[in-house]
Amino acid sequence: MPSITKPIATHPSLRRNELGMTIRDYEGAMSTLCAGCGHDSITAAIVRALWEISAKPHMIAKLSGIGCSSKTPAYFVSGAHGFNSAHGRMPPIATGANAANRELIYIGISGDGDSLSIGLGHMCHAIRRNVRCVYVIENNGVYGLTKGQFSASADVGSKSKRGEPNRMSPIDPVMLGLSIGATFVARGFSGDKEQLVPIMKAAVAHRGFAIIDVISPCVTFNDHAGSTKSYLYTRQHELKATETDFVPPASEILAHIGTNGAVSVTMHDGSVVRFKGVPKDYDPTNRRNVIAYLEEHQGKGEVVTGMLYLDETVPDLHEMNKTADTALSKLPFEKLCPGVAELDKLQKEFR
Amino acid sequence: MQQPISDRVNDFAIKLANVNGTGSASANGLLMQAIFRMGIPVSGKNLFPSNIQGLPTWYEIRVNKSGYTARALDYDLMVAMNSQTYARDIHEVRQGGYLLYDSSWPLDNALLRDDVTFLGVPFARLCNENFRDSRERILMKNIAYAGTLVAVLNVDVDLVAALLDEKYSSKKALRDSNHRALRLGYDYAKDHFHCPLPFHLETMDANAGKILIDGNTATALGCLYAGATVAAWYPITPSTSVLDAFKGFCEKYRRDPETGKNNYIIIQAEDELAAIGMVIGASWNGARAFTSTAGPGISLMNELLGLAYYAEIPAVIIDVQRVGPSTGMPTRTQQGDVMECAYASHGDTKHILLFPGNPHECFELAPQAFDLAERFQTPVFMLTDLDIGMNDWVVPRLTWDDAYKPERGRVLGADDLEKMAKFQRYTNEDENFVAARTLPGVHPKGSFFTRGSGHNKLGGYTETPDEYQEVVDRLLKKHKAAAKFVPEPVIHGRGDSQFGVITLGGCDLAVREALDLLAERGVVADFMRVRGFPFNQTVEDFLQEHDFCFVIEQNRDAQLRSLLTLETAVAKDKLKSVLVYGGFPLSALHVVDGILNSLGTPDTPEFSTAGASMPQSQNEE
Numbered sequence: 001m002p003s004i005t006k007p008i009a010t011h012p013s014l015r016r017n018e019l020g021m022t023i024r025d026y027e028g029a030m031s032t033l034c035a036g037c038g039h040d041s042i043t044a045a046i047v048r049a050l051w052e053i054s055a056k057p058h059m060i061a062k063l064s065g066i067g068c069s070s071k072t073p074a075y076f077v078s079g080a081h082g083f084n085s086a087h088g089r090m091p092p093i094a095t096g097a098n099a100a101n102r103e104l105i106y107i108g109i110s111g112d113g114d115s116l117s118i119g120l121g122h123m124c125h126a127i128r129r130n131v132r133c134v135y136v137i138e139n140n141g142v143y144g145l146t147k148g149q150f151s152a153s154a155d156v157g158s159k160s161k162r163g164e165p166n167r168m169s170p171i172d173p174v175m176l177g178l179s180i181g182a183t184f185v186a187r188g189f190s191g192d193k194e195q196l197v198p199i200m201k202a203a204v205a206h207r208g209f210a211i212i213d214v215i216s217p218c219v220t221f222n223d224h225a226g227s228t229k230s231y232l233y234t235r236q237h238e239l240k241a242t243e244t245d246f247v248p249p250a251s252e253i254l255a256h257i258g259t260n261g262a263v264s265v266t267m268h269d270g271s272v273v274r275f276k277g278v279p280k281d282y283d284p285t286n287r288r289n290v291i292a293y294l295e296e297h298q299g300k301g302e303v304v305t306g307m308l309y310l311d312e313t314v315p316d317l318h319e320m321n322k323t324a325d326t327a328l329s330k331l332p333f334e335k336l337c338p339g340v341a342e343l344d345k346l347q348k349e350f351r
Numbered sequence: 352m353q354q355p356i357s358d359r360v361n362d363f364a365i366k367l368a369n370v371n372g373t374g375s376a377s378a379n380g381l382l383m384q385a386i387f388r389m390g391i392p393v394s395g396k397n398l399f400p401s402n403i404q405g406l407p408t409w410y411e412i413r414v415n416k417s418g419y420t421a422r423a424l425d426y427d428l429m430v431a432m433n434s435q436t437y438a439r440d441i442h443e444v445r446q447g448g449y450l451l452y453d454s455s456w457p458l459d460n461a462l463l464r465d466d467v468t469f470l471g472v473p474f475a476r477l478c479n480e481n482f483r484d485s486r487e488r489i490l491m492k493n494i495a496y497a498g499t500l501v502a503v504l505n506v507d508v509d510l511v512a513a514l515l516d517e518k519y520s521s522k523k524a525l526r527d528s529n530h531r532a533l534r535l536g537y538d539y540a541k542d543h544f545h546c547p548l549p550f551h552l553e554t555m556d557a558n559a560g561k562i563l564i565d566g567n568t569a570t571a572l573g574c575l576y577a578g579a580t581v582a583a584w585y586p587i588t589p590s591t592s593v594l595d596a597f598k599g600f601c602e603k604y605r606r607d608p609e610t611g612k613n614n615y616i617i618i619q620a621e622d623e624l625a626a627i628g629m630v631i632g633a634s635w636n637g638a639r640a641f642t643s644t645a646g647p648g649i650s651l652m653n654e655l656l657g658l659a660y661y662a663e664i665p666a667v668i669i670d671v672q673r674v675g676p677s678t679g680m681p682t683r684t685q686q687g688d689v690m691e692c693a694y695a696s697h698g699d700t701k702h703i704l705l706f707p708g709n710p711h712e713c714f715e716l717a718p719q720a721f722d723l724a725e726r727f728q729t730p731v732f733m734l735t736d737l738d739i740g741m742n743d744w745v746v747p748r749l750t751w752d753d754a755y756k757p758e759r760g761r762v763l764g765a766d767d768l769e770k771m772a773k774f775q776r777y778t779n780e781d782e783n784f785v786a787a788r789t790l791p792g793v794h795p796k797g798s799f800f801t802r803g804s805g806h807n808k809l810g811g812y813t814e815t816p817d818e819y820q821e822v823v824d825r826l827l828k829k830h831k832a833a834a835k836f837v838p839e840p841v842i843h844g845r846g847d848s849q850f851g852v853i854t855l856g857g858c859d860l861a862v863r864e865a866l867d868l869l870a871e872r873g874v875v876a877d878f879m880r881v882r883g884f885p886f887n888q889t890v891e892d893f894l895q896e897h898d899f900c901f902v903i904e905q906n907r908d909a910q911l912r913s914l915l916t917l918e919t920a921v922a923k924d925k926l927k928s929v930l931v932y933g934g935f936p937l938s939a940l941h942v943v944d945g946i947l948n949s950l951g952t953p954d955t956p957e958f959s960t961a962g963a964s965m966p967q968s969q970n971e972e
Contacts, residue, residue, distance in 0.1 A: 058795040061636075074800060074812075081791035082800035083635065085628070086658050092583075092625035096632025096640065097791075099581050099616045104636075104792050122628075125621040317616075324612045328580040329637035329790070331614050333757055336578040338604040340751040343576070347748055350562035351388065 018054035026051040028075040033068060038190030038216030038231075039138045043075045045193045046107065046136070049200035050077060053248065055105055061097055062107045065090040065119060068145055068218075069111030069138035080107075088119025091126035091135075095317070098131050101327035102318050105204055106133040113143050116152040116171045123173075127182045130208030132316045134200065137173050137211065138190075140218040141229035148221035159226030172298075173213045178291050178309060184210035185290075185309040189234050190217065192305070198273075199307050201246035207268035208316040215303060239297055242284060242306035243277040265310050273310060284310050361391050361416040363550035364423035365500070367430040368440045369493075372404025375432070378493035379410040380743070381518075382500060385511045386414055387563045387745055390555040394420035394860075395743050396936050401588065401681040407436045416555060420745065421861035422936040427550050428504075430496055432474075438462055449548060451499060453492075470544055472499050477535045482528065491532035498536025505547035507554065508537065562748050566739035567643075569710035569749065570669055571596035573717025574641055575604060578757050579667070581640035583618045583629035585648060588681040589737040590671035593643035623648035627655045627666065634665040635801060637790040639721050639757070641667035646675045646688045649695060649732075656730050657696025658803040660826070663777070663788070665724035665760070668692075668732045669717075671740040672856075674934045683934025684737035686856050689910035692732040693884060699823060701830045703731045703837060704884040708859035709739060711746035716838060716882070722758035727785060727833050736905075738857040738936040761787040768794035775799075776810035777822060783836075784829035830885055837883025840890055845870065848877040851897035852946070853926075855881050855904060855911050858937045862903050865942030874946070876901070881911070886919050894921040901949070903929045903942055 014022040026047045031040050050060065057079030064070035066087035073082045081104075085093045094108050115123045115137050126133070141158060143149040150158075153173070154166040177185045184206045188196040196214065203210035215234050217223045223230045228237075249270035263275040263284060275284060283289045290309045297304050324331065338346075369375035376397070383395035393414045400406040413423045425445040431437050431452045437459075444450055446466045452458060454471025463469070474495045478488045501508050511533065519526035540546055571593050574582070584594045594617065601615040620626035626642045633640035644652070649670055659666045672688045674680035692704055703723050707713045713735055724731040761781065768774060768789065776799045777786045786808075789797030799810045807818035808825075843863070854862045859880055866878050879893045879900075894900065894915070902912040909928040916923045929945030931937055 056795075058798055059792050061791050063632075079795055079798050081798050082802075083632075084800065084802040084804060085631075086654055086803055089624060089628045089655060089658075092620065092628030093632035093635070095618065095625075096581065096583060096629030096634075097636045098632075099583075099618060099629065100633035100636035100638035100640065101792060121621050122625055125625065129618070317618075321616050322611075322613050323616050324607060324610065324614050327636075327792075328614065328616060329633075331580060333578050335607075335614055336580065336605070337576050337755070340753050342604065343572075343749060343751045346572075347562050350564045 017051055019056065021051065021054075023047060023051045025079070026057065026077050028073075028078045031072070031075045033071065034220050036219040037068070038140065038214075038218070039069055039072050040075070041190040041193055042136065042138055042196065042214050042216055043072050045196035045200055047076050048193070049197045049204070052197070053201050053204060055204070059103070060105045060107060062109065063090050063094045063097065064109040065111070065114035067111040067114050067143070069109055069216075070114060072138070073107070073109050088114050088117070088122060090114065091119060091122035091131075094133050095126055095129060095131045098133060098317060100329045102132070102323070103327050106131075108133050108135045110135065110137050112137060112139045112141060112151040112153040116173060120152070120171070124176070124180055127177055127180055127209050127211070130183055130314055130316045130320070132206070132208050132318075134203040134210050135212065137213045138216045139173070139213055139229070140216050140222055141227070142218050142222040144218050144221055153229075155228040158228040159224070161221055161224055163226070173211060174308060175291070175294060177211045178287060181314070182211055182309070183208045183311040183314045186210070186212045186307045187303075187305045188212060188214040189238055189303070189305055190214055191231060191235065195240065195243070195305065198244050198246040202244065202267065202271075202273045202307060202310075205246070205267040205269050205271045206310075207312050208314060234303055237301055237303045239302040239304050240306050241279060241282060241293065241297075241304045241308060242275050244307040245274040245276055247272040247274055265312060268312055273307060275307065284308060287311075359550040360553045361414050361555060363427040364411060364413040364425070365428040365430065365504075366426040366440070366443060367410040367412075368433045368436050369408050369410065370433050370435070371400055371402055371406050371408040373493065374490040375408065375410070375493045378497040379412070381494075381511065381514055382497055382506065383412055383743060384514055384563060385501070385506050386412070386552060387558055388510050388514075389507055389552060390558045391552060392416065392418045392420050392557050393745060394422070396422050396738070397742055398935055399682050407433050414552065416557070418557070419860070419864040419867075419939065421864050422938045424938045424940050428548070430500065432492075432496060441467070451496065451503075470499075470503065472496070472536060472539050472543075474536065477539065478532065481531060481535060487528060491528055494529050494532035495536035498533040499540040501533070502537045502540035502546045503544060503548050503551070505551040505553065558745060560748055561745050563743050563745055564710045565592070565741055565743050566707070566710040566713045566735050567592040567671065567741060568596040569713040570643070570717055570733070570735065570740070571600055572749070573714040574667075575600045576714075576751060577639060577718035577721040579639040579641050579721065580615050581618075581630070581633035581638045582615070582642070583620050583626040583633070583640065584642050584644065585620050585623045585626050587623075587645045587648050589673050589741050590643045590645050590648075590669060592741065593669055593671065623651040624655065627652040627668070630666045630668075631655055631659050631664050634724070635791075637762070639667075639725075641669060641721070643669040643671065645671050645673045645681075646691065647678065649688055649691055653696045656702070657698060657700055659730045660696065660700045660702065662801050662803055663728040663786070664801070665728055666730040667720045667724050668730060670732055670734045672734055672736040674932075680934050682737065684857065684936055685905045685932055685934065686734070686736055686858070687906040687910070687932070688734060689855075689904075689906070689914060690908075692734060693914055695730075699827075701827070701885070703727065703729060703830070703833050705731065705733045705838065706855045706882050707733065707735055707739065708841070708856055708880055708882070709746050710744045711749060712882070713739065714749045718755070718757070719838065723833065723836060725760035726758050726836065727783070727829060728760060728788060729829070734856065736857045742936070761785055763787050763789050763797060765794040768796040771796060775808070777806070777808040777825070780825060783832040784825050834885040834887040837885065837887060839887065840882055840893070841878075841880040842889070842893060843878040845875050845877055848875045848897070850876050851879060851893060851900035852876045853879045853881065853893070853900050853902045853911070853915070858903055858905060861937035861939045862942050864939035865946070868939060868943050869946060874950070876946075884914065884918070886915070891919050894919055894925070899925045899927060901927050901929055901946055903937075903945070905932050905937060906930065907932050
C-alpha cells in the first residue's frame with residue numbers, strides 16, 4: 001500500500017488484531033502508481049478492513065486483471081496469494097479458484113477498462129453465478145496505462161484532458177449489477193476511507209459476489225475541470241445514501257453497538273451489516289426500491305455512495321451446485337476414482 | 352482388390368441415407384450394436400449435418416472379419432431413405448450391389464441403375480397402417496428398415512429383440528412399438544426377398560474382451576478416473592458429449608454417499624475464454640481441472656493458454672477436432688488443430704500434446720494428460736477428433752490399475768514450507784527444469800505472486816533482459832524434458848521396408864489397413880503413429896532409419912509434417928504428405944492411392960518398388 005518507503009521496524013504501540021498482527025502485516029509492496037492516485041486509498045481501506053476482521057493472510061487470494069487497478073494487489077497483504085492475470089479475465093480465474101477451494105477469501109481487484117469493457121461479460125456471469133468474492137472496481141473513467149483514453153464508465157459530456165467530450169452513454173456497474181441479480185452492491189469514493197472500510201468488511205462476510213464500485217480519480221488523466229470522475233466533482237456531487245457499520249459475529253460486540261440502526265441485515269456467517277443512516281424512503285434489501293432511488297438521484301447528477309443493496313438469501317456457486325463443504329482440491333484421490341471394480345461393472349453397458 | 356459380391360460373409364459395407372431429426376440414429380445404432388454382439392468386427396460412422404432437423408445425414412456400417420474397419424468408400428447396400436439425396440446415393444452403390452428403398456411411392460425411372468438390385472419395402476405404408484400417432488409413424492419407419500436389414504443381412508433377430516428389451520425396459524409402450532416395427536420390416540423381407548443376401552453376417556467370436564464406446568465417453572471416463580474435480584466448458588460440437596458424459600459419470604460416482612454432496616463441480620462458462628480461465632484458476636488452487644472444446648474454442652483460449660504456460664499453471668484441454676478454419680464444418684472430422692495447439696498463444700510458447708488414436712486410448716491418455724500437466728506445470732492438450740469422439744468404436748476393454756497414484760508434480764506442503772527459510776517460486780528446478788509450486792491457503796510461507804507479466808526466477812516483476820531470458824530459457828528446456836514422458840509412438844515394422852509411413856489420431860485404422868494392402872502389392876512400409884509432442888527419441892530414430900517417410904493426416908497444410916520438420920532433426924525433403932481433408936473419416940483407399948500416386952508407380956499388384964526413391968513432386972490430394 002504505502003506510497004512512501006516505511007521503516008521495517010514496527011512501533012510497539014501499534015495495535016494488534018485477534019491474530020496478534022499489526023496493520024503493517026497487511027500491507028504490501030510499495031505502490032508504483034502516481035502520487036495521489038485514488039487506487040492507493042482503496043488499497044489502504046482494504047488493508048484496514050482485512051486487518052480489522054483478522055483475516056489470515058495466507059488464506060486470502062487476491063486476483064486482478066490488467067491495468068492500473070490490477071497492479072494494486074501487489075500493494076496489500078504481501079502474505080496473501082496473488083494472481084495478476086490477463087486483461088478482463090480475472091472473474092473466470094477467480095471463479096475457477098473458488099470452485100477448487102471454497103475455504104479462502106477471494107479479493108478481486110479490477111478497473112473500469114477491465115470490468116466494463118474487455119471483461120464485461122465475465123463480470124456479468126460471475127455475478128449470475130454468485131461466486132463468493134469481493135469484487136472491487138477501481139473506477140476512474142479512463143485508461144491510465146495507455147495514456148488517457150475514455151473508458152466505458154465515462155459520463156456523457158465528461159471531458160478528456162485534451163478537452164474532447166465523451167458522447168457515448170456510460171456503463172454503470174451498480175445499475176448493471178442490480179439488473180442481473182447482483183446480491184451485494186455498493187459504491188464508494190476513494191477519498192472516503194471511513195465509508196469504504198465497513199463496506200469491505202461486509203463484502204468479505206457476504207454469501208456471494210460483492211461488487212464495490214469505487215470512484216477513484218485518476219490524478220494524471222482524469223482529474224481536471226470538465227471530468228465527472230475528478231476529486232472535486234465527486235466531492236461536490238457525492239450523495240451518501242447510507243452509512244453502515246459492520247458487526248462481526250461475536251455477540252459481545254453486538255451488545256455494545258445497540259440497536260439504533262435503521263436496518264440490520266444478518267450475513268450468512270452470523271455477522272451483521274447495520275445501516276446507521278438511510279433515507280426514510282430507502283430499503284437496501286428491496287431491489288426495485290434501490291433502483292428507483294438510484295435513478296432519481298443519479299438523474300440529478302448526484303454520485304450516490306454507500307452500501308446500496310444487499311441480499312443474503314441467494315445461494316452461492318457452491319450452494320447452487322451442492323458441492324462438498326470442504327475444498328474440492330483437498331478431497332483424497334480414493335474418493336474421486338471409482339476403481340477397477342466399478343470400471344468392470346460399468347463396461348457391461350458398453351456391450 | 353475386392354472380392355466378388357457373392358460368397359462374402361462378414362466383409363461388406365452398407366450406407367444408410369436418412370433425414371436428420373427423424374430418429375434414424377437409434378435404428379442405425381441398434382444394428383451396429385447387434386452386429387457387435389454377434390462377435391463381428393464392425394464400425395459405424397455417422398456423417399451428419401450441423402443441423403437439428405431436415406437435412407441429409409448418413410450412417411455407414413462396415414463389417415470385416417479381419418478387423419479392417421476404417422471407413423469404406425463404396426457400398427454393397429444402400430438404404431435410401433432420403434429422397435433429397437437419392438440421386439447422389441444411388442451412385443455410391445458398387446456394381447452388383449443392392450439398394451433398399453421405400454416403395455410406398457414409385458421410384459423415378461431416371462434414377463434406376465441396371466447393375467444394382469432394388470429392394471422395395473413400403474415402409475411408410477406399413478407404418479401408417481400399423482401406427483396411429485404421426486410422430487410414431489415417422490420414428491417406427493426407421494425400426495422397420497432395421498427389421499428388413501436384420502432379415503437380408505442375417506443379423507441375429509433374437510439378439511436385436513433383446514437389445515430392444517434392454518433399451519426400453521422401463522417404457523413398455525415404446526418397447527412394444529419397436530418390436531412391432533421391427534417385425535413389419537423383417538417379415539416383409541422374408542416374404543418378398545431371398546434372404547440373406549450373398550453378402551451377409553455369420554456369428555463370430557472376435558469381440559470377446561471388446562467394448563463398443565465413443566471417444567468422448569471414454570475421455571470423460573478418463574477424466575473421472577484421473578480425479579478431475581473441476582470441469583469448465585462452453586458447448587461446442589463435437590466435444591459437448593465429453594461434458595455430458597462427465598456429468599453423467601459424476602452423478603453416478605461422485606455424489607458423496609455420506610453427505611449427499613457433490614465431489615465435483617461442472618461450470619458451463621460464458622465462453623471458452625472463461626472456460627480456460629476457470630480451469631487455470633482451479634488448477635492454480637490445486638484441483639485437477641479440465642475443459643473440453645474444439646478448434647474455435649482453442650482459438651479463443653489462446654490468450655490464457657499463454658498465461659498458464661508462462662506462469663506455469665497446469666491445465667488439461669481436450670480438443671475434439673473438427674473442420675476449420677472459422678466455423679468451418681462443425682460436424683466433420685480433421686486433425687486440423689495440431690499447429691494451433693502446439694504453439695498456442697502469442698510470444699514464445701510450446702505445449703505438450705497427446706494424440707489418442709481411438710476411444711481406448713482416450714481413456715488411457717486422459718489421466719496421463721493430468722499427470723503431465725501437473726508434473727510440468729503447464730497446459731496439456733489431448734487432441735482427439737470428431738471421428739474418434741462421436742462415433743462408436745469397437746476397442747479392447749478399458750483397463751485400470753488400482754495402484755495408480757496421480758502425479759501431482761512438485762507441490763510443497765505445509766511441512767516442506769515450515770522447514771524452508773524462504774520460498775521462491777521459480778528456483779530450485781529439478782532435473783526436468785520444473786520448480787516447486789505452492790498452493791494458496793497451505794502455509795504462510797508459501798505465498799507468492801502469480802503473474803503473466805515479465806518475471807524473474809524469484810517470481811518478481813521484471814523488465815530486465817537477463818532475468819526474463821533466464822525464465823523463458825528454462826521453460827524451453829522444461830518442454831524438451833517432457834519428451835521423455837509423453838506416450839511412445841506405436842510402431843509396426845515389417846522388415847525389408849522401403850519407407851516409413853507416419854500418422855496420428857483417428858487415421859490409425861485406415862493407414863494400417865492401407866499398409867497391409869500395399870504390402871500385398873509388394874510395397875512394404877513401416878508404420879509409426881505418433882502419440883505425443885514434444886517428439887521423443889523413438890520418433891527421431893524412426894525418421895533417421897528411413898530414407899523417406901509419408902506423413903498421412905487430415906488437414907490441408909500438412910500440420911504434423913510441419914511439426915516434425917520444425918521439431919525434429921529430419922530433413923524437410925524426406926517427408927512427403929498424403930492429405931485427405933474433406934471432412935469424412937479416412938479410408939484405406941485414400942492412403943493407398945495417395946502413396947501409389949506419389950511413388951509414381953503403376954497401379955498393378957505385380958509392381959515392385961525395389962529401389963523406390965523419394966518422389967520429386969508433392970502430390971497432395
